[in-house]
Amino acid sequence: MxxxxxxxxxxxxxxxxxxxxxxxxxxxxxxxxxxxxxxxxxxxxxxxxxxxxxxxxxxxxxxxxxxxxxxxxxxxxxxxxxxxxxxxxxxxxxxxxxxxxxxxxxxxxxxxxxxxxxxxxxxxxxxxxxxxxxxxxxxxxxxxxxxxxxxxxxxxxxxxxxxxxxxxxxxxxxxxxxxxxxxxxxxxxxxxxxxxxxxxxxxRPDRPEPRRLDALQKLTAAAFGQRRKMLRASLKALGGEDLILAAGLDPQARAETVPVAGFLDLADAWLERRG
Missing domain, CATH: 3.40.50.150 (Vaccinia Virus protein VP39)
Incomplete structure (x- = not known):
């Protein structure tokens, strides 16, 4: 060798x-x-x-x-x-x-x-x-x-x-x-x-499980796809203001101000609403 x-x-x-x-x-x-x-x-x-x-x-x-x-x-x-x-x-x-x-x-x-x-x-x-x-x-x-x-x-x-x-x-x-x-x-x-x-x-040891990760990808695609809009507008098709409030977030916030934990809360709220 x-x-x-x-x-x-x-x-x-x-x-x-x-x-x-x-x-x-x-x-x-x-x-x-x-x-x-x-x-x-x-x-x-x-x-x-x-x-x-x-x-x-x-x-x-x-x-x-x-x-x-x-x-x-x-x-x-x-x-x-x-x-x-x-x-x-x-x-x-x-x-x-x-x-x-x-x-x-x-x-x-x-x-x-x-x-x-x-x-x-x-x-x-x-x-x-x-x-x-x-x-x-x-x-x-x-x-x-x-x-x-x-x-x-x-x-x-x-x-x-x-x-x-x-x-x-x-x-x-x-x-x-x-x-x-x-x-x-x-x-x-x-x-x-x-x-x-x-x-x-x-x-991370607490890496999101597949269902939660799939929800996170959908929500971030919508939120950052229209990043100049408030969340209540960019997430309207996925639950809008009701979803955002359920996640404990401000519907008037924009995606670039929401921390990672906030997006994970959105994913959890979205999954809960879907049963």
Missing amino acids: TSLDALPPLREALAAHGLMAKKAFGQHFLLDLNITRKIARLAEVGEGDVVIEVGPGPGGLTRALMETGARVTAVEKDERFRPLLEDLAAAGELTLVLGDALAVDEAALAGGAAAHIVSNLPYNVGTPLLIKWLTEPWTPASLTLMFQKEVADRIVAPPGAGAYGRLGVIAQAICEAKLVMDVPARAFTPPPKVDSAIVRLVP
Whole structure:
């Protein structure tokens, strides 16, 4: 078995295979091992931990995760990176899955273990993947994910902040969410037009059960779909003022001022009214 230390630097490996980032896949390579090692530390994974990584590309973050002694499964859609990732697999605990992360079964990949998701997410599928991981029956042990800075801010925003919206309510209802690292555009090859940030999410022990979570998604879609309107107007089709009062909220409030707990109270009131 080849050791990780014996592998060529990432820039040399990319050049040897003539590989460049594809805009269609939202690819921006993170090649600085100092940064990727810091991300692995922030993920709090170590010897024997099961890690799922999406969109490894040439394997910069993958190498850092493997160095911790974690057992990594990398899901990559772009076949061009197969040779580089197979070289990594020959050097340590890495399983390569070629396919679309939106379609894979994470529970099967984890094999019954408590798996951590750590990823520099492709920009074009970051939010759909997060919603999938938050709302599907399988629950990860933790998620340490890189997003565009704007998306990261939305995930962790408090009520009243300009970035506070549906994504933040759903994420914070299910997880403790914290922005743990900013990553400037210049850290990537090629540099994107925006900065990025790492968000760490740890599922709450009181995560909403599926029925309550489904209600939360419906109510937040309605409330933030018309965020300039008062709740009594935006939620009119779902129960209007009676529902809002039953949840102990002000019908004249707007969605961006309602805390996560308030939306959960709305979900409970809506479910109770439906019997």
